[in-house]
Amino acid sequence: MLTTERGAVEEWLSEFKSLPEASLTSYAVNLKEKTTLVSALYEVIQEPQSELLEPVCHQLFEFYRSKEKNLRIFTLQFLPELIWCYLSVSTSRDLQSSGCIEALLLSIYNLEIMDEQGHSKVLSFTIPSLSKPSVYHEPSSIGSMALTEGALSQHGLSRVVYSGPHPQRETLTAQNRFEVLSFLLLCYNSALNFMPAPSLRSLCHMSSRLCVCGYPRQHARKFSGVKNRIPASSEFMVQLLTGIYYSFYNGEWDAARRALDDVLYRAQLELFPEPLLVANAIKASLPQGAIKGTKEGTKCIQVEIAPTSSRISRNAVTSMSIRGHRWKRNDSADLTLQDELTEIAEVDEGFCSRAASSSSQSALSHSSSGSFSRPSLGKAQRRSLGTRAGVKDRDSGGDSCREHLSRKHNQRAMSENLELVSLKRLTLTTSQSLPKPGSHSLARTATSVFSKSFEQMSGAAVLHNAVGGNHIGSGSCVETNRFSACSLQEENLVYISGRTELAVPGKPQPNLHQRSPSICITLSTD
């Protein structure tokens, strides 16, 4: 780290402490201009041994805690890098050095799960339904399409919780790790528009490294450092994809492209359907080539001119035309008997054209549909002769188009196969060195680093169990019981404890003390 960068960070550390309350806003606004500071901070975060890391993490948390939105954004921009550093360090089990990053992540999490009133945040959204009128449509104009079984079963709007309520966490464990990190990414994603380019790049880079480290592709990507596979949950990967998708269209095309491929690669290996679904959809909906040429770093949200007339030829049978057909037949009461008869006959012959709806075109549609009706119908056959040539013409056009599509399709399938093949080969040839059998002590975090901040937070929080790991149970006992079984359970518990005289709430569990020695024994025997 250069001395100038070091100086920038140190100045930043001292400047904020002496900042008067009144000038906070202008300070926050100017902060994002300081590019040297930002890149220096990235370096600090990437260097777990740096003695600046702890004060930096502390100040980033102070920023996040402030009411100034720009300060919160400033901290949030480092989130991808922080997550990566935490994950890469935690997988190498060098836990001491990731302590303050872990504490920072936990602190942000514990802040974000609460709203201003100190209640648990529950993020929900409404699933729109076409059967309810909206600012953009009227159910009647959608037609019977909206009346599917599924639509009827959820008639009206349903409100769905997609995140929360989340419990306070004091430590990151293997069980809650990705729950916490996914939620943090959710917060990050909700502020994507405010994230500067280096942050998006860092997100894409983090996704790539997380997904390929420890897998054969790591060599292709030339990532060094982490050798282990880093576990990832499918929900976490879906959250990554949201940011990657945004990066595509906001100036980070190349990094996003790589990250998408890597997430797809990992999701295929892990057989995670959720990220596979989303990543496939993102890949399929990328604009073809057009954007690639544009300059890196520019936004490339494009709009195209919409064709106002239907591109689908009028005599093609569509869901709509079939509906219109029947509808017309039932509705036109003023048809003469003969008309009605011929029209019914048409339906019986398997004609599904728009003949009835646009009489001026009926001749054409009769003839074109004649080619697929039963050959015994002399009338239709005779008519079809007239337009044979025209039909052929269109046919060939369609063929080439179809061919083009199928070729594209084959290419995709083939490239996937190639990828699998190469993967196999790589797997066969690589013999990665096993990581050193390190101690398997657990992610005890350096929460003490921020004990002060935590105390303040838990003071604001409703839950009172944020003090120590051993009191989880005692706090929740006080809460009212909602379930009948629970209330019964409470009675029985009293009963049990009366008999055994051991159920002292809040008694430290013995396992906390006995854990570590046993670990060493079992693992070192190998």
Added chain:
Amino acid sequence: MAAKKAGSRLEVEIERSRSECQWDRIHELVKQLSAKLISNDDMAELLLGEAKLEQYLKDNPLKQGPSPRGPRPKLTDVRKHLTAALDRGNLKSDLMQEANLIMAKLDYMEGDYKEALGVYARVGLDDIQLVASPPYKLRMIAEAYSTKGLCLEKLPCSSSTNSLHVDRDQEIITCYEKAGDIALLYLQEVERVQTANIQNRSPKPGPAAPDQEMSFFLETGLQRAHVLYFKNGNLTRGVGRFREILRAVETRTTQNLRMTIARQLAEILLRGMCEQSYWNPLEDPPNQSPLDDPLRQGLNTKNYALSRRPRVYSGENIFCPQENTEEALLLLLISESMANRDAVLSRIPEHKNDRIISLQSASVVYDLLTIALGRRGQYEMLSECLERAMKFAFEEFHLWYQFALSLMAAGKVMSSAASLRGVQEDLQRKALLAFQRAHSLSPTDHQAAFYLALQLAISRQIPEALGYVRQALQLQGDDSNSLHLLALLLSAQKHYHDALNIMDMALSEYPENFILLFTKVKLESLCRGPDEALLSCKHMLQIWKSCYNLTNPSDSGRGSSLLDRAIADRRQLNTITLPDFSDPETGSVHATSIAASRVEQALSEVASSLQSSAPKQGPLHPWMTLAQIWLHAAEVYIGIGKPSEATACIQEAANLFPMSHNVLYMRGQVSELRGNIDEAKRWYEEALSISPTHVKSMQRLSLILHHHGRYSLAEKILRDAVQVNSTAHEVWNSLGEVLQAQGNDDAATECFLTALELEASSPIVPFTIIPRVL
């Protein structure tokens, strides 16, 4: 009188033809008009000029992009007509206006942009009244605004100052915005008049009005404004413009436009906006937004007003989205319904092209739907949407693949996966080989090592399994299944204290994992005595409560099934690994045990619906877990010989699942403890009637039968039990005893030996309790 009436009818016909752009009819009507009155001649010139110009445009449609320039010989006729109409000056003022507007359009066609702009200035385009104008007039005004915008774009800006540039840009865009608004109004009006005509007029309508086709100018007016906004980097106003167009009530002509714009707006919402920069369609946009190019910040609110605006969707309770995913979803559902409407169904070769087009436009929408719904974890709804896509999807890999994935994500194939994951007895060796191969292919994959270890453990090769599970733990030190397996393997070697230490360690990483907790209870009652085990049960109840109380803030069960499902799904995915309620001691998940757990579930639901107090709503898994906790506590009580406490615990479980075979089995155990053998027998029989392959019940029942001297029946049951699970040493032991009692000493010896051998390698809980889901 009659003449006047005829005249007015003629006028109505002319107006209608002009509104509906049926220019070929004008010539006929003009002839009739000129026959009526000489003063109509100017009018006739106007009409002929217009009709010929429009016909020319129809035959030679303008293209977006290159603009026309230079005089066109075919249009000299048009200019003659118009000049004739204008020069004589006999026309009423509003007709003069019309003639001028047509003239300006002609000027544009011939590349004389300055002249066209001059005409608009003279006519006072901005002062023309929209109220009470007939539809054709609306069309003319809309086209005039659009033409004005086109002309302004063509003429170089006179000043070089930047601010003037911005003003000029905004002036151009405003022209297009007005043109678009009035165009929408016009299309709505035409359609309204047409439907009114169809309803009011004679039962025999004339030739049905053809679908309106949008002219180049109307199309430009509707689309150019937002294109310019996006080009200038002003996303906020571009989005605003999209929303204005979409809020206008749809007409047949705008359907395609709406479908595309809805999709594009959804794309922008998903690609370029986030929750914190969102504002809803009924709100004013923020004045400063990170969406916009900071160098070109302008006013983000609309800066013009029209005397008449297109009708918009309105009403008391209309749904207005409140966040970007909601809006994107709504737009995509609308697009989807339109795309579905256009799905080309016929499979004849000549419609191949149409099919491809309809497939493309639909699959774009489905991809975006996937992105939006995936973000919110709504895989169930996604699978329903993709199911609808299947009508497009004949031989289409991408859509089928996505559909299959969505079904997986929605958990709809769990039943089939469950039947696959079990490893049948005769397949075990093959499985072992496969896992060995997998491990050698990918030595850094902890899962391969783990599954190999598990398979070895199931076939009771304990030392080998220990080796592999250690490898797995070195690759992935905090994998819960590996830790669990290690503990079970240690318990199989009767190192119970070591096993318990491992369990404690695993639980510090997975404090809410009930499967681990259940094993811990069993180990504790062995190592540390029943009191510790009971304490653990209590701890488990607290964990259960904190888990599910928290996630279920309102357990009123108001039928918000989706909400419940969402929570259940999330729970299932993230935090809680649930104990398998099907018999863990059977080597595989037999069809009967799946059926049994289904029956258990169904019967329990029926039974508990009879008792009003029983909790019925909400996800099932938490309740199953709770029942399991109670049953474990009961087991501990039985172990220390306290039948009444055990009965109380069983009762708790029975309140949740009265028809569970596990509950019935435990009742049998209590009865045995109380010395009530006949009652116990009844309970075991009931348990077996629910789950015919419940090995523990079979074993206890056969013991009772043995005591009653019914050896052959006991033997039969035990042989069946061995068939189900060949590694249960108690069963082998009982079988030995029965055979011994029958005097079959050789066979009995063999059974005892097998039992001894198995007991030596028997874990505290069957290895199969560890979930095996790939």
